[in-house]
Amino acid sequence: MVLKLYAVSDGPPSLSVRQALKYLDVPFELINVDYGRGEHMTPEYAQMNPQKEIPVLDDEGFFLSESNAILQYICDSYKPTSDLYPQDPKLRAIVNHRLCFNLSTYYANISAYTMAPIFFDYKRTDLGLKKVTMALEVFETYLKKLGTSHVASNHLTIADFPLFNSTMTLEAINYDFSKYTKIYNWYNNFKKNYPELWKISKDAMTEIQYFAENPPDLSNLNHPIHPIRKINK
Template identity: 30%
Template sequence: MVLKIHGHAVAPLVRLVAEVCQEKEVPYELVNVEVYKGEQKTPAFREFQPFGQVPYIDDDGFILYESKAICRYIAKKYASQGTPGLVPHDPKAEALFEQAVSIETSNFYPFALGIATEKIIKKHRGLEPDEARVSVLLNTLNTKLDAYEVILGKQAYLAGGNITLADLFHLPYGTIVFEELAYDMLESRPNVARWWKEITSRPSWLAVKAKA
């Protein structure tokens, strides 16, 4: 049975799960969920994802939600195929990976998500963005990226010399902030710009973007 991703093709975290499937050469089927019509809030959907959010996966009857948990599951289950080392096994490498995941979770995701919410999600809901909040979020994210510049000046990726899920976790909302909304945060940070170019030019991510 082909792994099924329940979600909308352009939903950022659906794209993330699809990207990791591409990295690990895992065939998948996207089961469309009409999120702008609220299909994810229906009882039928909440039976499998009680929070009413996309995505969740069905892997031959195994149901799993929360995108980062899904990505870890895919990377570990299919460790022997596709891109190696997305979740390292060596204790020290794994610790550095977990550190990098925490960096994304605490210092990138909430601010990039907040910007996307104000500038895109509110628009789809017919609401006006809170530009004052956007300004605060942008200023905070800029400060965080200064630390990224230091880290990436010493190593190729956030967890060391090899790409991991921690890097890939930045793709969905980073693409929105840096590319779709075109906020210029990279030009003054050559190490971040180099890293961003590398992870966004991966065939796996380009394939997922092309399907949207």
Template identity: 80%
Template sequence: MVLKLYAVSDGPPSLSVRQALAQLEIPFQLIPVDYGKGEHMTEEYALMNPQKEIPVLDDDGFFLGESNAILQYICDKYKPDSNLYPRDPKIRAIVNHRLCFNLSTYYANISAYTMAPIFYDYERTEMGLKKVHMALDVFETYLKRLGTRYAAADHLTIADFQLVNTNMTLEAIGFDFSKYTRIQKWYNDFKQNYPKLWKISEDAMKEIQHFAANPPDLTHLNHPIHPARKINK
């Protein structure tokens, strides 16, 4: 049975899983989730993922949420010898660390500044900006100390997908991160070396830019945690 991926077209976690599946040449069925219509908030969707978050992988009735876990799972099951998720314990530990770092710090702080104000009733504050620069500074330090071409090794890994797509949201809002020279080079190298994979991110970036200029009305979702922006009509 072909894998099914429930995903949104502009969400960094969804993009990362799509890129891994593409790079590994694993056939899958992409099932778009309409975030604006609240398809992820339904009881039917909750049967697959009680967190009601996106993406979700369906492997013949085995449902898995959390993009990091999905990335690890598809590598382990379908392409266990791929360099995308190396078997060497130390290299894999660094990959796992970068995935955790993205989840806890990089994506957490950056998306709160780039994405949340587009869709929800959040403001871009000085404190939020400080957290973005803190995250960038730490990642710059990791790249400097490790001295590899990519985020966790001298070759592409699943960690790069998550971090690239976080970075993409900065570019989407026109945020200048050029002073972080190692991040800038790593990000541009990904674009140049993997144009087909970058196209997945680039298409999403254009959508984010559109939404930034034309904020969607999500007040009907009644999200339990994130209050929707009030759109002046």
């Protein structure tokens, strides 16, 4: 039975899992979740993920949410010897750290500034910009201290995917982060060295840019956490 991935086409967590599956050449069925129609808010979806968040992996009835956990599970279950998720405890700890850093700080602060104002009733504020700057400065410091070509090693790991896709949303809104030279070089080297993986992100970026110019009407979504932006018709 082939893995099933319930995902959205423009969400960084979904993109990261898709990139890992592609890089590892693990067959899977991609099932698009229509966010605008609220397909993730249905009782059926809640049976797979009570958090009603995206993505969700279905491995023959074993449902797993949280993209970090999915990335780790895919490697451990399907490609346990891959360098994408190294076995050495210290090397793996760095990968795990970068995954946690992205979730708690980098993506959390960047997406609140880049993505939330596109889809929900949030404003880009000076405080939000300050948090983005802080996240970039910390990430830049990590790259300088480690001194490797990738975020956790001198080769690609699962930590590169979420950090790359978080950074991609900055490019999507034309935020200039070129002064963070370590981040800027790593980001552009990823594009150059992994064109098939970059295409997944590039297609998503095109969607994000479209929605930034043409905000989607989510008035029927009734989102329990994020306030819905009213669209003038």
